[in-house]
Amino acid sequence: QVQLVESGGGLVQSGGSLRLSCAASGRIFSINTMGWYRQAPGKQRELVATVTSSGRTNYADSVKGRFTISRDSAKNTVDLQMTSLKPEDTAVYYCKYTYWDPGDYYWGQGTQVTVSS
Numbered sequence: 001q002v003q004l005v006e007s008g009g010g011l012v013q014s015g016g017s018l019r020l021s022c023a024a025s026g027r028i029f030s031i032n033t034m035g036w037y038r039q040a041p042g043k044q045r046e047l048v049a050t051v052t053s054s055g056r057t058n059y060a061d062s063v064k065g066r067f068t069i070s071r072d073s074a075k076n077t078v079d080l081q082m083t084s085l086k087p088e089d090t091a092v093y094y095c096k097y098t099y100w101d102p103g104d105y106y107w108g109q110g111t112q113v114t115v116s117s
Contacts, residue, residue, distance in 0.1 A: 002026040002106040004095045009111030016115070017083045022095030022108055024076040033098040034071055034078040038091035038113075045094065049080060063089075085115045 008020040020036065035050030035058075049059045049069040057069055066085075071078040078095065095108035 002097045004108035006108045006111040011114045020080040031100045036080045038093045040091040087117045
C-alpha cells in the first residue's frame with residue numbers, strides 16, 4: 001500500500017496563490033505517476049495535473065499557465081503551485097499515486113482549497 005499525506009490547502013482571495021504538497025510512503029516503486037485531482041461540490045472528480053517518474057507532465061486546460069506541478073522522486077513528493085486562483089478553482093484537491101498499471105492507484109485524504117471572489 002501507499003500512504004499519501006497532503007498539505008497546503010486553505011482560503012485565498014481571487015488572484016492569489018497557494019502551494020499544495022503531497023508526500024508518499026509505503027510500497028513505492030520507481031515507475032509511477034503522481035498527480036492532483038479535484039472535486040467541487042456536486043461535480044465529478046477531475047484531473048488537475050500529473051507528472052510521471054520520467055518527468056512528463058499533463059495539465060487540465062483550465063489550469064494551464066496558472067498551475068505548475070513538480071516532483072522530487074528522491075523524497076517521493078509532488079507539489080502543485082497554484083497562481084492566479086479563481087473562485088472556480090474551489091474544490092477538495094486530492095493527491096493520487098499510480099503504479100505502472102493505471103488500474104493500481106491510491107488516493108490521499110484530500111485538502112480543501114477555497115478561493116473567494
